[in-house]
Amino acid sequence: MKFAACFVLIAFLSPSLRAQEGAVKTPALTEAAPALKPGLALTFTAGGKSDTRTARLVALEVPASQPATPFLPAGPFAAKWEADIVSDMRAEFRFAAEVQGAVKVVLNGATILEGSARVESPAVKLQKGANKLAVEFTSPAKGDALLRLLWASKEFSWEPVPPTAFQHNVSAADLRTGERVRAGRLLFAELRCAACHEAAALLPARGEGLPELAQDAPQFGELGAKFNEPWLAAWINDPHAIRPHALMPKVFDGKPGQIDERAADLAAYFVSLGARAEGQPLDGALVPQGGALFADFGCIACHTRPDADGKDAHDRTPLAHVRAKWQTPALTEYLKDPAKNFAWSRMPHFRLSDDEAAKLTAYLFLSAKREFPAAPKGDATRGAQLLATSGCLNCHAGLPPTTAPALAATLKTGWTKGCLAPDATARGKAPDFAFTPAQRDALAAFAASGFASLKQDAPAEFAERQIASLRCTACHARDGQASVWSQLENEMAPLQAAAPLEEGEGKPIASTALPQLTWLGEKLQPAWMVEFIAGHGKYKPRPWLIARMPGFAAAADGIANGLALEHGFPLTPAPASALAPEKVRAGETLLGENGGFNCLQCHALGERAATAVFEAPAPNFAYVRERLRKEYFDRWLLQPLRIDPETKMPRFADDDGKTPLTDFFDGKASEQYDAIWQYLQTFKK
Ligand code: HEC
Ligand code: HEC
Ligand code: HEC
Ligand code: HEC
Ligand code: HEC
Structure with missing residues (x-):
C-alpha cells in the first residue's frame, strides 16, 4: 500500500512537491465494524494505481481523454463494481450490458456475461437474500468509455439495475480510504485553505481542476446598511455559534462565551461605513401568508422555523437570528437574489415576486426570536486596520494570500499544528474551523496523497458532491429515500392552516409529490436540465404545484452533465433516426x-x-x-x-x-x- 502510494507520487507530482508532501503521513484507519448501505464499491485502476469510491449504479460514461477519477491519470483504465444484489425472493433474472469497452459480469462466482457492444446473459437464478456481484470493465483503446448494466425478469422488462437493488460494506478499508481522501479534498476547497496559505504551485490554473476551488465568499459593501452591529460582532467572533455549517472560520481566539474585542472593532468599522436603511414598518397581517409560503415553497425543508431553537433531527439551517441580523429592506432584497453578492451561496434562487418576498420577510422577521447581547463598544479605526491584517479580505475580496505560512511550508511540519491543532493553545494565531476529529483525519489523508487530484475532476463526482452540499434531497426523494420535506407534515400543518389556500379550477392543487431525483441522468436531456437547475427554465413542467424548483446557478452545469455521465449517457444525444x-x-x-x-x-x-x-x-x-x-x-x-x-x-x-x-x-x-x-x-x- 505504502509502496503504491510512493509510486504514484513519483509518476504524478513535480519533484519539489514530492519532497514537501513527504512530511504528512496518511493516518492509519480507525476501527470500524462492518456496516451495510445501499450502493456499490467501485474501484478504478490506471497507471498501476487504484482508487475506490461508492457508486449508485453500475454505469459510467467517461469521455475520451478525461480521467475516470480525480485520483488517477487520464487514459486507459479498468473499473470493478462490487456489491450484493439483494433479492426478496428466489427468482429468475436476465442481465444485459451496453458497452463501449469490454465487460465481464460475475454473479455468485459464475461468469454470466462477457463481451462488448450489447451483451445479454441467459436466465440466471438469484437466491433469496444477498447475491455476490462483481462487474469488471476495461475502457476501449480509443473513444469514450461507456457501460450500463440492465436487468429484466418475468415481472418487468429491461431497466438499469436500480440503486436500491445493491448493498455493500461501507467499512471496507479500500473504500474508506478513497472516501476519506475525497472528504479532505473537498474540505480543502470549501474552507478555502489556499486563500491564506500561498499554494500556487500545488493548484491548477484558475477555472481548471476541482470546480469547488473557485468558490467565493460574500462580497463586502454596505454591511452596515444590511446588518446590525451586535450580530456582526457575534458572527465575526464565532460563525459556528450562529450557523452550524458555516464555512467561515473563527478568526479570533477570544475567551469562550465572550465577544473578542477585535470582532467588536470590525463590527464598529463596518457600521461606520454604511447608513442604516430603515424600511417601511412590516405589516403583521402578512405573517400567516408568509408562514404558509415558508411551508409550501419548501423553505422548511432546509431551514428550521424562525421561531424554533435547539437541535434539529434534519440538520437544517437555523433562521432564529434573522431579526437580530438583518435590516428589513436588505432581507427582502436578499431573498429575491441570494447569489447577488455570493455566487456560490448554498441558498437557492426562488424567483420570488415582490409580493411573495414581502410576505416571507414579514414572517421571518416578526417570528424570529434570537437576540445578541450588545458587544463591547468597538473602535472603528482599529477595525479598519484589523480588516487589512486578519485575512478577512483573502476570502472576501480574493486578495492574494500573505498572512499565513505558505502551504508548502505547512506540509513540511506536518498537518498537526495551527489550523489543524485539536485545541486552542496549540492553534496559536491560526483560525478555528471547528473541525471534528474525522475532518482532521481526512485533511491529513488528503495532504499525504491527494494534492495532484486538485488539478482534475470527474463530473459524476462533482454532481454527487453538490447534490449533498446543496441538499437537493431536502425536497426530492432519491434512491428509495423519502425527502426531508415529505416528513414535515406535522410542522407544516399549523403554518398552512393559518392561511388556507383558495380551492378551485386552475388553482394549484398540491405542494408535495415532486419528481424524484433517482433517474434524472437517464430521464432528461442535459441541455434542458442545465437551464432548469440554474433556474432559467422558461416554463414550469408541473404548473399545478405551488412549489417551484429554485435555481442553483453556480453548480447547474456540472450537476446536469455529471448526472448524465454517472448514468452512462453521453452529453450529446445520439443523432435521432429518421422519422417514418x-x-x-x-x-x-x-x-x-x-x-x-x-x-x-x-x-x-x-x-x-x-x-x-x-x-x-x-x-x-x-x-x-x-x-x-x-x-x-x-x-x-x-x-x-x-x-x-x-x-x-x-x-x-x-x-x-x-x-x-x-x-x-x-x-x-x-x-x-x-x-x-x-x-x-x-x-x-
Ligand atoms: C484566514 C486565513 C487562514 C485560512 C483560511 C487557513 N489558514 Fe491555516 N493558518 C493561518 C494562520 C494565521 C496560521 C498560523 C500561523 C502562525 O502561527 O504564525 C495557520 C497555520 C496553519 C498550519 C500550521 C502551520 C505550521 O507549520 O505551524 C497548518 C497546517 C494550516 N494552517 C493548515 C490549514 C488548512 C488545511 C486550511 C484549510 C482547512 C487552512 N490552514 C486555512 C491562516 C489560515
Ligand atoms: C436547498 C436548501 C434551501 C432552501 C430550499 C432554502 N434555503 Fe434559505 N438558505 C440555505 C442555506 C444553506 C443558507 C445559508 C447561506 C449560504 O450558504 O450562503 C440559507 C440562507 C437563508 C437566509 C439567510 C440566513 C442568514 O443567516 O442571514 C434566509 C433569510 C433564508 N435562507 C430564507 C429562505 C427562505 C424564505 C426560503 C424559501 C423561499 C429558503 N431560504 C429556502 C438553504 C436553503
Ligand atoms: C476562509 C475564508 C473566510 C475568511 C478568512 C473570512 N470569511 Fe467571512 N465568510 C466566509 C464565507 C464562506 C461566508 C459565507 C457564510 C458561510 O458559509 O460561512 C462568510 C460570511 C461573512 C459575513 C456575512 C456576510 C453576508 O453577506 O452574509 C461577514 C460579515 C463576514 N464573513 C466577515 C468576515 C470578517 C470580518 C472576516 C475577518 C475577521 C472574515 N469574514 C473572514 C469566508 C471567510
Ligand atoms: C425547495 C425544494 C427543491 C429543492 C431544494 C430542489 N428542487 Fe428540484 N424541483 C423542485 C420542484 C417543486 C420541482 C418540480 C417543478 C416543476 O416541474 O414545475 C423540481 C424539479 C426538478 C427537476 C425536473 C425534474 C423533472 O422530471 O421534470 C430537476 C432536474 C431538479 N428538480 C433537480 C434538482 C437538483 C439537482 C436540486 C439540488 C441542486 C434540486 N432539484 C433541489 C423543488 C426543489
Ligand atoms: C391518468 C392520467 C394519465 C394518462 C391517461 C397518461 N398519463 Fe402520462 N403521466 C401521468 C402522470 C401523473 C405523469 C408523471 C407526472 C410527473 O412526473 O409529475 C405522467 C408522465 C408522463 C411522461 C413523462 C413526461 C415528462 O415530461 O416528464 C410521458 C412521456 C407520458 N406520461 C406519456 C404518456 C402517454 C404516451 C400516455 C398515453 C399512452 C399517457 N402518458 C397517459 C399521467 C397520465
Missing part, C-alpha cells in the same frame, strides 16, 4: 380519444388542455422533445410503476408487451410507443 411518416400519423391517433389510449385526458398537448386534469395532472407533451431521452420514454411507458410506485400514470401494455389496440402494429406496445414518440418529435406548439 406512417408512424408519425399513427402516433397522433394513438394519443387521442378516438381509437387511441386517450393520453390527452391527463396530458395537455401544446395549447390543447388536458380533458380531465383533476384526474392526475401530468406534464404537457409539447415539452417531451426537448426534455426527455428516448430510453427513459420507452421504459416509462412500458412500466411507469417500476420507476415511480406512487404514480397515477397508467400502464397500457400487458406482461407480454401487448396493448388492446390491435389495429396498430399488431398491438405491439413498443412499436406503438415509438409511434407516439415520433409524433411528439414533430409536434410544434
